[in-house]
Amino acid sequence: MAPAAHLEPLAYRPVRHVGRWVGVGALAVVGAMLVNTLVSNPRYQWDVMWANFTTATTLGALWVTVQLTVVSMAVGAMLGTLLAVMRLSPSPLVSSASWTYVWVFRGTPVIVQILFWNFVSALYPQLSIGVPFGPELLHGDANQLISPFTAAVLGLGLNEAAYMAEIVRAGLLSVGSGQTEAALALGLTRLQSLRRVVLPQAMRVIVPPTGNEMISMLKTSSLASVIAVTELLYSVQIVYSRTFEQVPLLLVAVVWYLVLTTVLSIGQYYIERHFARGGGATGASSPWKVLRRSVGQGHVRPQLTGSGGLV
16 A cells, blocks of 8 residues: 555545525525615604604613513512422422412413402402401502502512423422432531522523523513503503504514513523533533634635545
């Protein structure tokens, strides 16, 4: 056999991805048509849209939407974690109580729950805190205590707790029982083992669906418009009810929802990357990193030499 030094590199023929290029071309045409209709159709009234994009009314409603999202998600996450722990309790009574809560709140539409809390004064005109079956310590009028904003938070937060309970339960079950047994053997209580050993490992499973629930909560907060909470959607509805410019005002809401969703998605990526440390996973690369890596490195094809080596 001739020495490898005298062998010339073998010529290669690149693989032709005809179907891929046809797909790229079709998507480019569709994208160009979409951009063209957005730019050339005067009925979108982009000037009206941008004129209302940063008004005091819009920004105030945007702040209400953010508050609804954050407060409702916090209520859902905390209560959902408690329900998940209850569901895994060895006590049949405690576990059944958690299951019943999830069954009721996950089995009814969230808009119905929002309306129910808004009209709860029809059932309980007076709300009170006191000794069970004994004297009342504090009491107040239900209409004053439960404002439309509070009713929206209760409806969204309590409904979200049912979904978060299942997400957290799945995360807790993903951690092997040996972790809890080892923590108990070291002298930790069950609460300490849950907080210091199990939950930190379960967060790798909990965070991704929780991020999706956060984004979903942002959009679901628009249902508060049915009880006249001045969030983003209700605000633009009030404006276009006077001006009859429905499309540009709805575009204001659409663009702001996309902006907030993008911000939440970026935050979710970095939180996932944080909790992925030490678990054998580094998390998915961000789109910016993928683009920068592909542009910076390019696509280098290896050449096969006559000796079978790659150069």
